[in-house]
Amino acid sequence: MLTAFAQIGNLGENHPPMDIKFSCPHCQRHIQAGPEYAGLQINCPSCNGQFVIPGTPASALPQPVAVAAPQPVAAAACPSCAAPVAPGAVICTRCGLNFRTGQRGTTTSVVKGPQDPWSVPWYKTPWPYLGVLVALLGLFYFLGQKNPAYLLGFLGIAVVYSLTVHIMVLVAAFRDSVGTGFMALCIPFYALYFVLRDDDNPTLKILYPIGVILNFAMRYIAK
Numbered sequence: 001m002l003t004a005f006a007q008i009g010n011l012g013e014n015h016p017p018m019d020i021k022f023s024c025p026h027c028q029r030h031i032q033a034g035p036e037y038a039g040l041q042i043n044c045p046s047c048n049g050q051f052v053i054p055g056t057p058a059s060a061l062p063q064p065v066a067v068a069a070p071q072p073v074a075a076a077a078c079p080s081c082a083a084p085v086a087p088g089a090v091i092c093t094r095c096g097l098n099f100r101t102g103q104r105g106t107t108t109s110v111v112k113g114p115q116d117p118w119s120v121p122w123y124k125t126p127w128p129y130l131g132v133l134v135a136l137l138g139l140f141y142f143l144g145q146k147n148p149a150y151l152l153g154f155l156g157i158a159v160v161y162s163l164t165v166h167i168m169v170l171v172a173a174f175r176d177s178v179g180t181g182f183m184a185l186c187i188p189f190y191a192l193y194f195v196l197r198d199d200d201n202p203t204l205k206i207l208y209p210i211g212v213i214l215n216f217a218m219r220y221i222a223k
Contacts, residue, residue, distance in 0.1 A: 020055050080104070080177060095176075104198065126203045130210070133161060137214075155221065158214040165204075165211040166191070172199050 021032050026049035033042075038055030076085045083094040091097065096104050122128060136157055144151025169191050174181030176198065184191040195208045 020053060022054050024049060025051050081175070126206050130206070133157070151221065155218055158218050162211040162214055162218075165207045169195055169199075169204060169208055172201060172204060 019032050019034055020038060021030070023030055024044040024047065026044060027047040029044060029046045031044070033053055035055065037053050039053065041050060041052050043050055076087065077083065078085050078092040078095060078097060079099075080097040081092065081095040083092055085092060085099075090099055092099075098104070137154055140150045140154035140157065144154055170181060170185055173184035173191070173194055176194075180194060180198075184194050192208065192212060195204050199205070
């Protein structure tokens with residue numbers, strides 16, 4: 001309860017223009033108080049009656065809200081290929097993943113002009129190595145018709161090739177997502193579907209189908 005009246009006086013005294021002017025509800029004495037006393041309970045200086053000073057308390061008035069300076073937002077990463085993604089982006093520009101639908105689409109790139117097919121060094125293409133593989137398999141298979149030891153060599157080369165290519169496919173599938181990797185690991189036909197349909201590595205599109213053909217060839221020779 002407020003009992004001090006240092007800043008409460010009669011109407012005739014000089015006060016700031018924002019002071020609250022009111023009358024005691026008990027004795028009708030004219031009283032004036034500063035705006036900081038609004039909403040407080042006091043005793044009338046004349047009749048000692050208790051009442052609440054009219055007005056809105058200063059604590060209830062709306063306070064100005066400080067607007068913080070915008071902070072730079074760090075770019076997120078694509079959950080599929082881990083490429084940096086700008087805030088608010090919907091589609092990854094590297095792998096084409098749509099963050100809203102979860103579907104993978106096609107990405108657009110700037111066309112710089114026709115590329116010379118001979119600009120890629122020959123040793124960076126799969127064709128020379130496939131040529132060596134086919135030559136070795138053909139040689140061991142031909143010699144294996146007379147000597148079973150060469151036929152075992154044919155099977156050994158085919159097994160190593162198939163395992164190597166399958167590991168490459170699994171690495172690409174797990175890089176795409178964990179679910180895709182497990183499906184490619186457990187379902188061989190899905191691995192072939194992933195290579196031909198979803199993966200963008202042209203080398204795997206050549207190597208893996210050859211590995212599938214070699215698997216069927218090894219089963220035929222084993223019989």
